[in-house]
Amino acid sequence: MKVLILSVTAGYGHHATAQAIGDMLKNKGAEVDTLDVYAYISNLIKTTIDKGYLFSSKHMQTLYRLVYQLAENNGASYFSSAPSIINIINALGATKFARVISDREPDVIICTHVFAAQMVDELKKRKKLADIMTIGIVTDYTLHPYWEDVPRVQYIVTASELLTYRCVQRGVPRERILPFGIPVHPKFNQRLDRRAAAAELGIDPDMHTILLMGGSMGHAEHVKTIEKIVQIGMPFQMLVVCGNNKKMQMHVEKFAARYNGNCVIRPYGFVHNVEVMMSASDCIISKPGGLTVSEALAKNLPMLLADPIPGHEERNVDFLVNNGMAALITKHFPVDEAVYELFTNPVRLETVRHTMKAVAHPDATERLADFVLALK
Numbered sequence: 001m002k003v004l005i006l007s008v009t010a011g012y013g014h015h016a017t018a019q020a021i022g023d024m025l026k027n028k029g030a031e032v033d034t035l036d037v038y039a040y041i042s043n044l045i046k047t048t049i050d051k052g053y054l055f056s057s058k059h060m061q062t063l064y065r066l067v068y069q070l071a072e073n074n075g076a077s078y079f080s081s082a083p084s085i086i087n088i089i090n091a092l093g094a095t096k097f098a099r100v101i102s103d104r105e106p107d108v109i110i111c112t113h114v115f116a117a118q119m120v121d122e123l124k125k126r127k128k129l130a131d132i133m134t135i136g137i138v139t140d141y142t143l144h145p146y147w148e149d150v151p152r153v154q155y156i157v158t159a160s161e162l163l164t165y166r167c168v169q170r171g172v173p174r175e176r177i178l179p180f181g182i183p184v185h186p187k188f189n190q191r192l193d194r195r196a197a198a199a200e201l202g203i204d205p206d207m208h209t210i211l212l213m214g215g216s217m218g219h220a221e222h223v224k225t226i227e228k229i230v231q232i233g234m235p236f237q238m239l240v241v242c243g244n245n246k247k248m249q250m251h252v253e254k255f256a257a258r259y260n261g262n263c264v265i266r267p268y269g270f271v272h273n274v275e276v277m278m279s280a281s282d283c284i285i286s287k288p289g290g291l292t293v294s295e296a297l298a299k300n301l302p303m304l305l306a307d308p309i310p311g312h313e314e315r316n317v318d319f320l321v322n323n324g325m326a327a328l329i330t331k332h333f334p335v336d337e338a339v340y341e342l343f344t345n346p347v348r349l350e351t352v353r354h355t356m357k358a359v360a361h362p363d364a365t366e367r368l369a370d371f372v373l374a375l376k
Helices: 013-027 043-059 061-074 076-081 085-104 114-125 145-149 161-169 194-201 222-230 246-258 274-279 290-298 312-322 335-343 346-359 364-373
Strands: 002-007 031-036 108-111 133-137 155-157 209-213 237-241 264-268 283-286 303-305 326-328
Touching (some): 002 114, 013 031, 013 290, 013 364, 085 114, 114 145, 133 364, 194 274, 222 237, 222 246, 222 335, 237 274, 274 290, 283 290, 290 312, 290 346, 312 326
Parallel strands (some): 002 031, 133 155, 209 283, 283 303, 303 326
16 A cells, blocks of 8 residues: 655644654555655745744744634634635645655555645645545644645544544534544553663652653743742752753753752753653653643653643643643743642642543554555
């Protein structure tokens, strides 16, 4: 079977999801090709979308939230009455991208970003994809309003069965919904003993451990968070992942060098062993990106969420907090209070872990791969 996976450069999660499902399908014998849709239409468009997403989500949050809410409140009618720039780009680039797909002759197309799904929907509307089966993956714990605008994509993978009612209410037929969970790398589904994970990292397995992450875009201000946590007075071990943000890593390293309290601060740049860090930790403090959340769920790691991007990440917060799997750090519930309450209430910690286990889909990648292979 030939599978074509389409993604878009706008944050890291979509590509990570594409890689996870692609690797699983390859391991099961499929022929897989993964493409960035806009790289094949125009590198300028690809770069503009990526940079525009980063800029607007960080510096134009009020406008970003407003646009999302307009789409969310008006549903598919919002797009038909006021076509978005993405719809216009897809319409103009459809013929060119149709040739790209034709050259690869896929049996199944999987879209890990809604913009890619919109391109596929446009091609299906023009009858350019013949009878190719298409699947979209929603990489958040909500139904982004743009997903309502791709009726020709046969299946939509959602993060949880708990979202099915919302999807149906938003006009997605139940038979199109595959509540498999967000695909994550299989390594997050492998059990790793805490002591073994701590040994691999060279840290104390008996010390309360907090994993601090900022997402792939590096919006977080880790030093401010660390300063709040150390003032609690309890001994914590902090694994501080700064990703590609070299400036933030330098600030964390400087703070760690001059700090002489009872906490241990371990700064990291971009890492490839997040699953090990999660196995060694008691909780994670992070932005509520869909992929990070899914990885934490797979690892049964309680979450303290901070600085959600307006729109989809705020909906992730709604889902996780309302279902008892996380707490949201706010101006009136700062990180030091959140950490203190979590670690001085072992019943809460255990309850959160129990709830997460009931909702998590650590096998999401394999379930989707098996579904795809059964389509042939």
